[in-house]
Amino acid sequence: MMTIGPVHYLVLGAILFTLGAAGVVLRRNAVVVLMSVELMLNAVNLTFLAFSRFPLVQNAPMQGGILQGHVAVFFVIATAAAEAAVGLAIIIAVFRSRTSINVDEFDSLKF
Amino acid sequence: MEAVLFYIFAIGVVVAGAQVVLRRNPIYGAVSLVACFFFLAGIYVLLSAHLIAILQVMVYAGAVMVLFVFVIMLLNLKEEELGEMHVTTMKGIGLAAVLVLVGFIAWKALTPVQFARDMAVNEQIHGFGGVKAVGNVLYRSSVLPFEVTSLLLLVAVVSAVVIAKGKI
């Protein structure tokens, strides 16, 4: 209990991912849905970093091997920033035409 | 010491994350999300990911969340426009599936797995997770994805402007 191992980080990541997924599925407010997506991304980031420090592979290569997890997190952050920018722009555009940001009212994507 | 800090940060992450999902008013959610990201940054530090922790604070808590808050203010939704939380059957099933999945993964993860030694402490990799070490990997073996990411960000900037601006 006192020694914090990889399992602790992974469980925390799982809980965070579940919270994010619940938000995506349950909330109707598009902004909150986007924020929940950010939560899920951060859960994944946490998992990356945990495995980066506690790899499953014995004798992992030093260079370009272990710290690949950090690099991946770097890319995820960059992509999340881009996604947030585009997603919020879309929300603004939709709100302008529909005067609503409730996700379940946007159901014209079925034809 | 490490354990105490981990539990403090972990509880903070979970509580703040739950606030994001459960709070009806998105502005509270956004502020909670900022808090969540700060706690996460602490977790990252515990994982010796110093560079990522700093990026987390600067990019997420700083830039992205400012964008969120800005948009929420811009939309300025009334109380009645916020809407209720609708739990339909399909949503419930989806949530249950996610719970089952996560529970299963956690159960699998908690079963004894032969992890490697702690890379930061036992192997004494100098500067694990620091700017120099990560930068070495990033600029040597991941140059192409890095450049592509820059292109992605450019596209995102342009498209955000094009989409959000009514007419150009």
Add this chain to the structure above:
Amino acid sequence: MEVNWLHLVPLLPLIGAAICGLVGKWLPKGWLYAVALASVLLSFCIGVTAFSNLEGENPQIHELVYNWFAVGSLHVDLGFTLDRLSGALVLVITGVGFLIHLYSVAYMDDDPGYWRYFAYLNLFVAAMLTLVLADNLVAMFIGWEGVGLCSYLLIGFWFDDDAKAYAGRKAFVVNRIGDFGLMIGIFVLFTATGSVNFAQINAAPLTLGLASAAAALMFLGACGKSAQLPLYIWLPDAMAGPTPVSALIHAATMVTAGVYMIARLSHVYVSAPGVMAVVAIVGCLTALWGAVIGTAQNDIKKVLAYSTVSQLGFMFIGVGVGAFFAGTMHLVTHAFFKACLFLGSGAVIHGLYGEQDMTRMGGLRKYMPHTRATFAIATIAITGVLPLSGFFSKDEILAQAWHTRAFDFLTLTPSGESHLTWLGFVIYAVGTLTAGLTSFYMWRCYLVTFEGEYRGGTDVHPHESPWPMTAPLWILAILSVLALVLGLPESWARALHLESFNWERFTDGMFAQVRGGPPREGSLLLGFGIAWVVALFGGLTAWTLYKPGTSMTGDERFARAVPAVHRAFVNKLYVDEFYGWLILRPTWRFAKALWHWVDATLIDGLFVNGSAQAVEWTARSARRFQNGNVQRYAAVLAVGVAALVLVFLVRG
């Protein structure tokens, strides 16, 4: 002898048909006639050349045109064989065919479809020549179907008239039944002998069972093509076609294809004596049946049609009792006098502007002397009055039937005695009776048509036909007299130094011998005498009943005496109605039930609309998954991912 020019015989009329059919409409009439006639005439000349080159013991000229196909052990060549039998038939087909072409020039001159007519007629000649010249069953089958096609086209030549179009269709459909049997028969023969070549089939040993099966099935085909019971019903209706067509196709050539085929496959048939008995009995019954119906018909062409059915029956008696030479000889002589009779009736119809009812004719000897004279000669020939050709050929058949030993082979008793020795005599007796009836109805036809006073409308002026019609009549009439040399008894022929023309000697060795042995010796003069008396009796009866000046015609007396029987005869013994009741109505009902239950309910309802409804129902259900709600999509996605991950985790 291998040659390389025999294919020209059927090819030339085929080219003629192509020219007439493809560009005939735009050719000047004279050119078209020249093409149509010249192609058949050239064919005839080649045939004569080939025929005169036949020398020696059982000679033949053969040409292998090309190897058609070889599948497994089945090798089919397109090859032609001209021997004495097929050579004689080639001469008949091209010779009579040419005369009928010439006749048609005048007969069809004012018909707008004349180019189509000559195309069909040339095509028919080509197909018929293929039929008789083919050296294997498959090539013969091409010709067989080709003549069937031309027959259909020419019966329905005036297809504007529904009844005529239906007559063509009836002929085609009835022939399909027979052709079905013929095809199965070909398959059986191929299975039994491993070849479709006539020479190889006739050389192969055959078991009784296989030979009987093949012979019976192919006889079914012959029944259809040669209008025997029970498939004769199409031939009287086939008179809907132009009269020269009736003369060429439905009297002289095509309908004799069945006889030719049986003669060609004599080896198979003598291996199946039971089937030969069936052939003889069917032929005998058909002869009687056609003659009986022919006595009461008033349409001049219908009389001749039933006469043809009857005469074909005689030919089948001939081949059925093993006297293949007699059957084929009657085939040749019948081609002459029946073509002459049909062309004569065509001249009458032409001269009366389309009138076919004999009750509206009469006294035409004044107006049409040539037609009358030739018709009388041909009538004498067909009724079997000494010494014209019909007498010898028909009498040869009857004599052979009387004395045949073909059925003796059917030894049914343990002591080796046959039960069927009486069969030949019964056939002879019925055949003789039929000969009397033939004499009666032919003389009736002649007397009603040409003698007495004219009974037609006053607006019709009967007239003699132009020379292209009378010339063929005279040539055919002369041929029906001269053909007597084919059938002269051997002693008479030797006395007259004509034995080289004797058909029996001529075709000696071509046909297989029946297993019972050669026919018994019988008195020549007794048979001749009986036949002569019978023919005379029939003719005299007709004279008594229909002679000019009788107050009441035979028909009226007949109708008054036994009205029911007369009505039955006039209505062709109700055979068409019987077939309608026996076959057509159940077929019709069956088809209707099929349509209703299988087509409308099962296929349209279940398969077509049912599958559409199933798709629609599935789509309606699946539509609910795509309702445009992104969150639902996300939930479904989560379920799918969870399921996948579970699968991978559980499987390890």
